[in-house]
Amino acid sequence: MERTFKKLSFRDGVSWNLLISGYSLSGLLGEAVKAYNTMMKDGCENLTRVTLMTMLKLSSDNGRVSLGKQVHVQVSKRGFESYLLVGKDRNTVMYNSLMGGLLASGMINDARKLFQGMEKDSVSWTAMIKGLAQNGLEKEAIEFFREMKEEGLKMDQFTFGSVLPACGGLGAIREGKKVHACIIRTNFQDNVYVGSALIDMYCKCKCIDYAKTVFDGMKQKNVVSWTAMVVGYGQTGRAEEAVIMLVEMQRSGIQPDHYTLGQAISACSNIASLEEGSQFHGKTIVSGLIHYVTVSNSLVTLYGKCGNIDDSTRLFNEMSFRDEVSWTAMVSAYAQFGRASEAIDLFDRMVQHGLKPDAVTLTGVISACSRAGLSIWKVRGSHEFH
Numbered sequence: 001m002e003r004t005f006k007k008l009s010f011r012d013g014v015s016w017n018l019l020i021s022g023y024s025l026s027g028l029l030g031e032a033v034k035a036y037n038t039m040m041k042d043g044c045e046n047l048t049r050v051t052l053m054t055m056l057k058l059s060s061d062n063g064r065v066s067l068g069k070q071v072h073v074q075v076s077k078r079g080f081e082s083y084l085l086v087g088k089d090r091n092t093v094m095y096n097s098l099m100g101g102l103l104a105s106g107m108i109n110d111a112r113k114l115f116q117g118m119e120k121d122s123v124s125w126t127a128m129i130k131g132l133a134q135n136g137l138e139k140e141a142i143e144f145f146r147e148m149k150e151e152g153l154k155m156d157q158f159t160f161g162s163v164l165p166a167c168g169g170l171g172a173i174r175e176g177k178k179v180h181a182c183i184i185r186t187n188f189q190d191n192v193y194v195g196s197a198l199i200d201m202y203c204k205c206k207c208i209d210y211a212k213t214v215f216d217g218m219k220q221k222n223v224v225s226w227t228a229m230v231v232g233y234g235q236t237g238r239a240e241e242a243v244i245m246l247v248e249m250q251r252s253g254i255q256p257d258h259y260t261l262g263q264a265i266s267a268c269s270n271i272a273s274l275e276e277g278s279q280f281h282g283k284t285i286v287s288g289l290i291h292y293v294t295v296s297n298s299l300v301t302l303y304g305k306c307g308n309i310d311d312s313t314r315l316f317n318e319m320s321f322r323d324e325v326s327w328t329a330m331v332s333a334y335a336q337f338g339r340a341s342e343a344i345d346l347f348d349r350m351v352q353h354g355l356k357p358d359a360v361t362l363t364g365v366i367s368a369c370s371r372a373g374l375s376i377w378k379v380r381g382s383h384e385f386h
Contacts (some may be wrong), residue, residue, distance in 0.1 A: 017051045024058050032058055032066065047074060056098065064099035069110060072098065094122050103131025122153045130162035138166035142175050144251045150184065164197040168204030176201045189217075196224040203232025221252070228262040234267040242267035243276050256283075258292035265298035274306040297325045304333025327353075328361040335368040343368035 016039045019045070023032035052075050057120055061069030095118045102111040108131070115128055126147040132141035145163040148155070160183055169175035180198060188194045197220045202211035211232050218225060226249040234240035246264040249256060257266070261284055268277035281299055282291040289300070296319050303312035316330045318320070327350040334343035347365040350357060357365075 014048075017048060020051060021054050024054055025262065029058065029062055031323040032074040033064075050272070057102060059098065059101075065098070065107070068098045068101060069107070083193065086275075092119050092121055092124070095119075096121070096127055097122065098128045100131065103127065103135065104300065106135055108132070108135055108137070117158045122155065122159065122284055123152075124146075125153060125160055126156075126159045129166070133162060133166040133169065136169075137174075138169045141166035142172065145179070146386050154189075155182070155186060157193045160194045161197045164194075164201040168201040171205050173202075173207060175207040176205060180237075190219050192218065192225065194222045196222065196228055199232065200210040201227060203228060203235070206236055208232050208236050208238065221254070223249075223254055223257055223260065226252075226254055227256070227263070229262045230256075230260055230267070234263050234270070237270075239267035239273075241270075243273065246280070255287070258289040258295050261287075261289055262292070262294040262298045263297070266301050268306045269302040272306050274302070274308070277302040277306070291320070293319070293321055293323055293326065297323070297329055300326060300333070304336070306330055307337055309333055309337055309339065324350075324355050324358065324361070326360065327355060328364065330369075331361055332364040335364040340368040 003198070020032050020035050022034060023029075032055075036051070037273055041053070043251065055071045056063070056068060056075065057374065059071055082381075085292065095114060097171065099114050102108075102114065111128065115124060118124065125144065127145045129141045129148070129343060132138070132144060136152050145159070145166075148159070155195065160179060163179055165220075167173075167179060179201075183189055183198070187235065195214060198214045199211045202208070209231065210321070215225060215229050219366070220230055229248070230242050230245045233239070242264060246256060252315060258352070263278060264285075265277055265280050268280065270273075281290075281302075284295050284299070289295050295352065296315060300312050300315050300319075303309070310359060312333050316326060319326060327346065331343050331346050331350070334340070334346060336354070343365055347357065347368075
């Protein structure tokens with residue numbers, strides 16, 4: 001194909017499009033992009049609507065956001081948008097994909113402009129709601145949900161699963177309850193994905209009893225549903241119930257993942273339940289989940305809070321990767337149980353590793369200095385206190 005193309009004495013938009021389309025249909029993304037760039041260097045007069053459509057579809061199908069954005073600029077420049085925005089399913093799907101890519105890359109304004117100018121369907125609205133929520137624009141996400149509802153568009157589990165985290169992130173229980181009512185009216189309350197999102201929303205809004213009501217009413221539960229309850233109990237100070245929930249989860253035949261176990265062990269730390277925590281430790285070893293840094297961190301914290309400093313130190317030293325939480329947990333454990341010199345030494349090592357202590361770390365080392373009768377400014381790395 002390429003050899004034939006190179007033999008052409010005259011290359012116009014049609015020939016370039018045939019080459020690019022050929023590469024695209026053969027799955028040769030890199031070659032198609034290379035041909036497009038070469039064509040652009042040869043002269044933009046060869047650029048046709050068909051070529052741009054091909055490249056736009058190629059960009060959206062392969063998640064090439066930057067390329068898609070460049071192509072869209074050419075579409076706008078040449079006035080081809082009217083060919084795209086005619087409500088054809090193929091073009092709407094293409095633009096939904098491109099918009100999702102823009103949102104995933106944090107290009108909110110570009111996504112908004114695309115959304116405002118395109119023929120929209122339910123997927124378009126859902127993509128905007130999800131993208132806004134994931135970029136920390138929860139209020140805007142909720143507002144888009146309201147507008148979508150006013151438009152009378154069909155909502156599905158993905159729509160509800162996108163707006164509920166926005167409600168939970170803001171602690172907007174009133175808006176969350178409205179979404180819940182909409183879920184019941186549209187008969188999505190039995191969807192496990194939606195049910196799990198509802199539980200998570202109520203837990204984040206500190207309405208744990210509402211969450212439990214939703215949980216008890218679910219006909220089918222998965223690891224996400226159970227985890228949401230474990231986390232909800234743990235983060236609202238009901239650690240004993242979090243531990244009980246994890247035990248029930250295992251009895252039901254659903255195995256916890258690394259996040260669930262980490263949260264359950266953290267709950268054990270909060271109530272200094274070494275017996276339960278040790279059992280969960282065994283579970284992490286058997287399942288291999290101990291290699292996750294979140295799980296190891298929770299175990300270091302558990303043994304540290306329960307006064308088993310040697311076990312905590314051993315786990316810390318065995319970790320193949322340590323983050324700020326790992327170091328802070330160990331510093332705090334040493335400080336809490338009067339091992340001031342070790343706390344200070346570990347703090348110094350943490351700074352030398354290029355990790356930035358947070359308020360919890362600093363509180364631990366200040367406590368250690370106080371217990372040891374040391375001046376905090378004589379600690380190596382004390383510049384971090386400024």
